[in-house]
Amino acid sequence: MAAGLLQAAGRSVVVLEARDRVGGRLFSRRFGDGRLDLGATWFWANEPNVVALVQSEGVAVFAQHLAGDAMFQTDDGVQRMNGNQIDAPSGRVVDGTQTLAERLAGRLAEGTVRLEDPVHSIVPADASLAVTSSSGSREASHVIVAVPPATAIELIDFGGSLPPILEGLAKATPVWMGGYCKVVAHFDRPFWRESGLAGSAFSYTGPMREIHDMSGPEGQPAALFGFVQPHPGQPAPTNDEIVAQLVALFGPEAETPLEVVVQDWRAERYTSPPGADQLNLYQTYGDPRYQEPALDGRLHWASTETATDVPGHIEGALSAATRAVNHILGF
Numbered sequence: 184m185a186a187g188l189l190q191a192a193g194r195s196v197v198v199l200e201a202r203d204r205v206g207g208r209l210f211s212r213r214f215g216d217g218r219l220d221l222g223a224t225w226f227w228a229n230e231p232n233v234v235a236l237v238q239s240e241g242v243a244v245f246a247q248h249l250a251g252d253a254m255f256q257t258d259d260g261v262q263r264m265n266g267n268q269i270d271a272p273s274g275r276v277v278d279g280t281q282t283l284a285e286r287l288a289g290r291l292a293e294g295t296v297r298l299e300d301p302v303h304s305i306v307p308a309d310a311s312l313a314v315t316s317s318s319g320s321r322e323a324s325h326v327i328v329a330v331p332p333a334t335a336i337e338l339i340d341f342g343g344s345l346p347p348i349l350e351g352l353a354k355a356t357p358v359w360m361g362g363y364c365k366v367v368a369h370f371d372r373p374f375w376r377e378s379g380l381a382g383s384a385f386s387y388t389g390p391m392r393e394i395h396d397m398s399g400p401e402g403q404p405a406a407l408f409g410f411v412q413p414h415p416g417q418p419a420p421t422n423d424e425i426v427a428q429l430v431a432l433f434g435p436e437a438e439t440p441l442e443v444v445v446q447d448w449r450a451e452r453y454t455s456p457p458g459a460d461q462l463n464l465y466q467t468y469g470d471p472r473y474q475e476p477a478l479d480g481r482l483h484w485a486s487t488e489t490a491t492d493v494p495g496h497i498e499g500a501l502s503a504a505t506r507a508v509n510h511i512l513g514f
């Protein structure tokens with residue numbers, strides 16, 4: 184987002200991306216005939232930047248499936264609710280939310296995005312910042328760190344140049360969803376809908392605490408997804424544990440998924456620093472110190488955690504990018 188705005192203003196930009204794909208926590212994986220999200224899933228009508236992006240790019244979207252009854256699970260067993268009190272109306276991207284990042288990257292001049300090129304250091308050098316990544320070193324008049332602050336501090340050597348108070352803030356800022364696993368269970372059809380269930384559940388027993396219908400438009404690919412927040416240091420749940428919980432909630436047809444994928448975001452080094460599951464100072468989100476550039480006005484923060492509007496969501500990432508660019512362009 185930031186790179187596109189800067190290029191539109193005539194600036195020269197390079198995007199150094201550590202992974203072999205764009206999107207970061209927008210991560211859509213193929214299941215059957217479509218892609219489903221192992222990272223962010225939903226957007227909401229009151230999120231102007233996401234809605235504008237979807238509309239300007241003509242991205243195909245659909246409404247989250249809501250119809251049916253929710254389930255509730257405690258140590259005493261499972262209970263069917265009357266209606267679906269768990270899901271709120273939200274939008275979904277037909278081919279997964281990674282599409283949004285792919286469309287933004289597709290707008291950039293050829294060669295702008297360099298994949299598999301992690302940044303190792305950012306240090307002041309005369310009237311610029313020297314950035315060293317796997318492909319070498321370059322100097323830039325401005326650098327936007329669109330990486331969760333705690334992850335940036337873990338992976339990038341700032342050569343002691345950051346004010347200690349800013350470094351401390353960044354280290355303490357939780358990575359949104361960085362301590363979670365997201366589970367997707369793919370089925371041949373959304374069988375739960377046939378018995379009037381919404382595919383949503385709350386559970387006090389786990390391993391998944393919250394479950395939703397993950398199916399694509401018209402119910403295909405058919406899937407359920409759940410969030411797991413393991414205790415610090417505990418392993419991700421096994422497929423057998425996941426299937427047993429789905430059978431308890433949705434019946435014997437849940438016993439034969441086509442595939443179960445457990446995406447452990449704690450293990451993604453380009454998302455979560457070690458110990459990310461123990462960071463909990465959410466009041467650091469959108470801190471005033473992230474709103475101002477550091478290092479003589481040259482270093483700008485732009486991950487969702489730094490946003491003042493809807494930090495944590497895709498919307499926050501887009502608004503943080505706009506704020507960083509406005510500083511660079513002097514608006």
Ligand SMILES: Cc1cc2nc3c(=O)[nH]c(=O)nc-3n(C[C@H](O)[C@H](O)[C@H](O)COP(=O)(O)OP(=O)(O)OC[C@H]3O[C@@H](n4cnc5c(N)ncnc54)[C@H](O)[C@@H]3O)c2cc1C
Pocket residue numbers: 199200201202205206207208209221222223224225226300301302303329330331334338339359360361363364365448453454485486487488495496497498499500
């Ligand atoms: C399981 C899960 C569910 C979620 N559900 C929702 C949802 O339903 N709706 C919603 O709005 N949001 C949701 N979110 C949050 C949403 O995904 C994030 O708000 C958004 O993707 C953050 O974007 P970002 O650009 O700030 O950070 P990221 O997406 O984390 O991007 C950071 C990028 O920096 C790269 N990087 C890291 N280190 C380096 C380095 N040293 N050098 C170069 N590159 C580096 C990473 O590879 C990555 O591409 C969810 C997140 C998760 C994990």
